[in-house]
Amino acid sequence: MARVVFKNVEKEFVDGNKETFIAVKESNFTIEDKEFVVFVGPSGCGKTTSLRMIAGLEKQTRGDIMIGDRVVNKLHPKDRDIAMVFQDYALYPHMTIRENLSFGLKNLKQPKDVIAKKVKDASEVLGLDHLLDRKPKELSGGQRQRVAVGRAIVRDPQVFLFDEPLSNLDAKLRVQMRVELAELHKRLEATIVYVTHDQIEAMTLGQRIVVMNKGQIQQVASPTDLYQKPENMFVAGFIGSPPMNFIDVTYENGKVMMEGAQFVLPEHSVQALRAYEGKKLVLGIRPEHLFGEDITMGVPDTYSLTSTVQVVEQLGSENLVYFRVGERMITAKLHPDSDARVGQLKKFLLDMSKVHFFDVKTEKRTS
Numbered sequence: 001m002a003r004v005v006f007k008n009v010e011k012e013f014v015d016g017n018k019e020t021f022i023a024v025k026e027s028n029f030t031i032e033d034k035e036f037v038v039f040v041g042p043s044g045c046g047k048t049t050s051l052r053m054i055a056g057l058e059k060q061t062r063g064d065i066m067i068g069d070r071v072v073n074k075l076h077p078k079d080r081d082i083a084m085v086f087q088d089y090a091l092y093p094h095m096t097i098r099e100n101l102s103f104g105l106k107n108l109k110q111p112k113d114v115i116a117k118k119v120k121d122a123s124e125v126l127g128l129d130h131l132l133d134r135k136p137k138e139l140s141g142g143q144r145q146r147v148a149v150g151r152a153i154v155r156d157p158q159v160f161l162f163d164e165p166l167s168n169l170d171a172k173l174r175v176q177m178r179v180e181l182a183e184l185h186k187r188l189e190a191t192i193v194y195v196t197h198d199q200i201e202a203m204t205l206g207q208r209i210v211v212m213n214k215g216q217i218q219q220v221a222s223p224t225d226l227y228q229k230p231e232n233m234f235v236a237g238f239i240g241s242p243p244m245n246f247i248d249v250t251y252e253n254g255k256v257m258m259e260g261a262q263f264v265l266p267e268h269s270v271q272a273l274r275a276y277e278g279k280k281l282v283l284g285i286r287p288e289h290l291f292g293e294d295i296t297m298g299v300p301d302t303y304s305l306t307s308t309v310q311v312v313e314q315l316g317s318e319n320l321v322y323f324r325v326g327e328r329m330i331t332a333k334l335h336p337d338s339d340a341r342v343g344q345l346k347k348f349l350l351d352m353s354k355v356h357f358f359d360v361k362t363e364k365r366t367s
């Protein structure tokens with residue numbers, strides 16, 4: 001069983017001025033055996049520190065870490081039965097690919113024939129078998145990345161740890177390697193913990209995603225749940241591209257009022273907003289849940305707002321249309337055949353079944 005558990009784990013760093021900085025706060029989660037879990041969040045939010053604490057490369061200040069059935073707090077990295085793939089691959093430049101793949105196993109004093117078999121199996125899985133006698137500099141970025149993964153595979157660890165392994169690849173190769181990693185996970189049936197700052201990578205790879213911000217876990221959920229039921233404005237704004245729009249509204253007597261529009265809410269929203277009578281709220285709606293009046297995709301025009309189109313970006317598969325409500329710039333992802341033009345006063349329809357409301361102070365979702 002290769003579960004990974006954090007119980008109230010915290011990490012403090014002390015800088016040169018003896019100031020304490022909390023990089024990871026009260027972190028609690030369980031990654032199940034054979035699960036692919038992705039840590040995502042902006043730069044500096046504590047993702048890599050969390051991963052390095054699992055690996056034992058960083059010692060937690062407080063709390064317990066378990067891998068499998070063992071508390072590993074005091075275990076040396078080499079005794080944790082994990083393998084880590086780093087962003088820069090960390091290959092030995094003077095060694096051939098075969099030697100790079102064999103190196104860790106030789107150190108573990110495994111028999112030669114066992115090493116040869118493991119290297120053969122891993123290189124076949126990763127399509128590296130014809131490159132074994134080359135040196136890393138004779139390989140493409142994607143091939144080097146595969147060697148780094150191969151070095152982890154030959155060790156047959158309980159848990160694989162990946163730290164932004166695709167960030168040095170160009171956009172096209174990143175997409176290809178993403179698919180390969182997802183396939184590899186199915187094939188290996190291994191527990192994988194993966195760190196990235198790229199929310200699309202997180203959504204496509206993770207069975208569950210841990211969203212972090214400023215050292216704190218914001219939400220742990222499946223990609224669908226993160227998208228449909230974000231717990232707070234941070235998650236709502238981080239997951240999804242372009243991000244969710246936020247509109248300042250006031251709630252009164254079953255109605256919401258915003259600049260340029262007001263409408264009576266459906267019954268389920270009224271129930272959920274009872275405690276907010278006369279108060280300000282933030283309405284959240286994703287760009288794909290706004291429609292133009294010309295192409296409504298079946299959304300009734302009961303809920304709409306009107307604003308002047310500021311910018312139109314034609315992406316081929318869709319048009320991104322920008323307009324203002326109050327201070328905020330709003331994005332609508334409209335059909336490519338939509339007639340939106342800059343300067344046009346346009347009516348936008350809201351799919352109310354997809355709208356969320358957030359508390360202004362706590363930024364938590366209320367409905």
Ligand code: ATP
Nearest residue numbers: 013014015023042043044045046047048049050197
């Ligand atoms: P990125 O996506 O930029 O890699 P991250 O989410 O992985 O970011 P971490 O590397 O975990 O972030 O760093 C979290 C915070 O801890 C950052 O503010 C960082 O500056 C700080 N930090 C990390 N390592 C140390 C260290 N050894 N000493 C002091 N502060 C550190």
